[in-house]
Amino acid sequence: MSLEVAAHSYLFRQASPAEEPRKTRGKKSAHNNSKLPFLYNPLHDLESLWWVALFFIVAGKVIDDKSGSFMENARREDQANFAKKLFRTYTYRTRAFQDSDCFEKVLDSLHPALEEVGLALDMLRNFLLAAYVDAEKDVQNIQFDVAVGVHACFIEFFGSLAQSLHEKDITIDPLACEN
Helix, strand or coil: CCCHHHCCCCCCCCCCCCCCCCCEEEEEEECCCCCCCCCCCHHHHHHHHHHHHHHHHHHHEEECCCCCCCHHHHHEEEEEEHHHHHHHCCHEEEEEHHHHHHHHHHHCCHHHHHHHHHHHHHHHHHHHHHHHHHHHHHHHHCCCCCCHHHHHHHHHHHHHHHHHHHHHHHEEECCCCCC
């Protein structure tokens, strides 16, 4: 599920100067109390697809890797613990999605054979973030075609990802992470 849908709130909106808290004499601050209703947009579906792909590689286990890369048991256990934290803790998920330094920890947890996949997911994450920020400059006028450019990136990514995993003969058990 996308972060905004889970929060039922716009998370990437930059406040305009008119909406910034204004200082008043003798009071802490006054905010614009008109709350905009949260509305779905197609970026939410693409983000959900992104989370599913990330789940497969972070919570999954490489069970057949003809590339010869190896992942020791301690690192595999670290990856499983990281997956649990990432997918069970909303605040950590939010940080990992919005913060490049935090997402780097996701990349560091991956099996070496999946490094290329992780880097591509990071690129898609950045496309999504930029699209959200751009769309939420004016949340009252988000157009339904807001995801068109990002959608094309997803199609290209998943097509090349499937081809790459096939060529490298890597098999992932996406449900290998224990409860």
